[in-house]
Amino acid sequence: MSDKKLVKEITSRDEDFAKWYTDIVLKADLIGYSGVKGCMVIRPYGYAIWENIQRILDKRFKDTGHENVYMPMFIPESLLNKEKDHIEGFAPEVAWVTHGGSELLSERLCVRPTSEVLFCEHYKQIISSYRDLPKLYNQWCSVVRWEKTTRPFLRSREFLWQEGHTAHATKEDAVFETERMLDIYADFCAESLNMPVIKGIKTESDKFAGAVSTYCIEALMHDGKALQAGTTHYFGDGFARAFDITYSSKDNKLEYVHQSSWGVSTRLIGGIIMSHGDDSGLVLPPSVAPIQVVIIPVAQHKEGVLEKARELEERIKSAGLRVKLDDSDNSAGWKFSEYEMKGVPLRLEIGPKDIEQNQCVIVRRDTREKTFVTLDNLEGEVAKLLRELAKGIYEKALANMNARTYICQNIDEMNTKLSENGDGFIKAMWCGEEACEDEVKEKTGAGSRCIPLNEEAEGHISDVCVCCGKPASCLVIWGKAY
């Protein structure tokens, strides 16, 4: 029987990165388009990646004392209007519900673009004493932002995410939470997505609407463009004052709570694709891969091959790994391409000769390295290869980030580096003036990504601002971004 579809061709990554990306999301069966611009169908294979991300993060959140809740998806216009900066930031991009059935609503409702105001309204109801604090809430849901330009996973009008919202007695507690969640996000990206990130703080102009400070993790994609992969926000008592969320302290004084919020989204899937993928398709981090090992029987019509393949499937499954045996009648060649496209970390081949020698062949998706593995220690070898692949793709992404990180003293140098070496992160000093930030972006295309944390040692690369030459106040990472 002929193969059910032809081997899928995709655009080369170096030829047209944007087209390569679109090819992958479609040909690896991650998404489908819907009739509403910017709203995508997340197909089973794409959604399974998201379920793995959810499972791992949800455990981390719960292990640190967070509880899940569900807030309504609708926000009355008057509620959204309560915090001035917040509404200014979000009003231009919300979807408005005006009718319920055939009736005109007395007040418009927006579909949540984020849920700060809903959590505030609820916190006002349930917080009264210091004994009620902290409140460490999280929700998994979809949100809507009416973007003009959209791309699957990276920027869509509706996307899935989690949003943590917390209330604390003191500023210190809220700042601790904001930084703790940033660390959790960064660890998760490194350990589970094998994607190195830089932790930093956003400049004033790039802060979340309503925040005192916004922290972020920034990753560098294969093409040298930055991806903001997650953010955490410290709100001070701004929302608490706007919503009148107070508690009576131990010495019986009425105090405002201090708040934080933090979120990551399906955008992370875009980050995985652009960090690890290659010209044959996806390369998935083992922790979130829907299938970690695909077993492909060779000469499966021969006696004993399928039986042995099923036995290996069972053994790998029993070891707690996600395994799939493809015993369909498609050719081995078709299967090889298919699971490469889908980024399955390990391919295990087993045929009559292997069985004779009590071994199998395992091929790594990232390096295509072949290993002959004795069946006696199959589970151990598979686990080891998965660990090595995870480490390998992390190091490759880190090497890309390092090779594409340039230290610059002035705008000319920035432009030279970017045109000679391609896009990347630029480390350069800044005076702190928004005018300079804007000018750098205008002249180089690279905006300020963040003021990196933990850069004390290497932070001071010049005394003067990369733009105006006046005294510099801090190091900034600049880059073009998704």
Next chain:
Amino acid sequence: MSDKKLVKEITSRDEDFAKWYTDIVLKADLIGYSGVKGCMVIRPYGYAIWENIQRILDKRFKDTGHENVYMPMFIPESLLNKEKDHIEGFAPEVAWVTHGGSELLSERLCVRPTSEVLFCEHYKQIISSYRDLPKLYNQWCSVVRWEKTTRPFLRSREFLWQEGHTAHATKEDAVFETERMLDIYADFCAESLNMPVIKGIKTESDKFAGAVSTYCIEALMHDGKALQAGTTHYFGDGFARAFDITYSSKDNKLEYVHQSSWGVSTRLIGGIIMSHGDDSGLVLPPSVAPIQVVIIPVAQHKEGVLEKARELEERIKSAGLRVKLDDSDNSAGWKFSEYEMKGVPLRLEIGPKDIEQNQCVIVRRDTREKTFVTLDNLEGEVAKLLRELAKGIYEKALANMNARTYICQNIDEMNTKLSENGDGFIKAMWCGEEACEDEVKEKTGAGSRCIPLNEEAEGHISDVCVCCGKPASCLVIWGKAY
């Protein structure tokens, strides 16, 4: 230190069932009200019940070959209009988005009340051959129906649910799926919610908009009113024709697919409350209880008590159970009331005297029965008591259903039974005419709930319709409903 809040009083269940229900959802911290009528906040304790329901059902779905996906929340008006019956059923109760930011949309979008048309649009894109079938998809999401009268969990404008949508090559396959999922729902209600249900088929007038046949599970609440707890729908090829979803069969003919859909929602939480709750609050089925065992140390200031309590907590946790130790400084009396209100199945008390005797006291939430349990076999005894409680509340709910199920021959008898014995299920024959169905409802308040399945033996209780006296075609279960 005084207790952080007073012991909570709730309305008696027999005095005012509706008020009792509202008291429980608020005082057991299941929900909070939001600023939008009919949209509730699901608080951590309520959401944890839903997470347990999701976990158990999701595993059942995946074990039967279903895959999760995510469809957009917006449906363009023209797409909703494609299937005539479907739009007629849902148009009066959808929320319409008309603006994105400040821009008027060229076409209104409704917030999904259910996602048949979105799945159809997608299936048209991805199904072409018999090899692509069946498609067994499910999604967990929230949906919106602009109801006039709302009650937490039972009928809200936004609610959480899962919706399965499947496409099959043949009618037989689709009907099999529709009935299989009904069985899974019924088993789940019995085993995991300890809530007995009747499986049946809806009459023509009560079918889902667009379905050939709608199956349902109906439970009887403590007050004798019915709760539709889940539905599964067989669509035939109606949607396939409207959306032109075809596949080429093995002998290369173009055929329409046959479809099903099925869903349960947060309404199940309302069912749990009204099936098992009592005048002290919730009584939760062990399978979905966020806390299965609460440990309350007695005289916890005495040496060794808290240490022993923590040791027991660790042991119960290691046995895979959900346990909470309340070592707060609230009084034991306050704690007793609090965890009774929250419906925690087992309360474990441990004090100095118990420790001396190497035992503890375990109290069942449903019967308040006390058992002295030797610590040597603590895990085994806890597991046994949880099983017994699950069985006990199931049997109690079943006894309520049986005691409140009346066989009637005519409308007068129906009214007599309902007024003398209170609301309940009425088994009576029906001719099949909608006029009679309407008349029964008008004269008794009891609508047709379903034509029960598996009632061959006891099904024939009369030859004539309970309403018109003409020849009857089937047995119907009638009842007032939520």
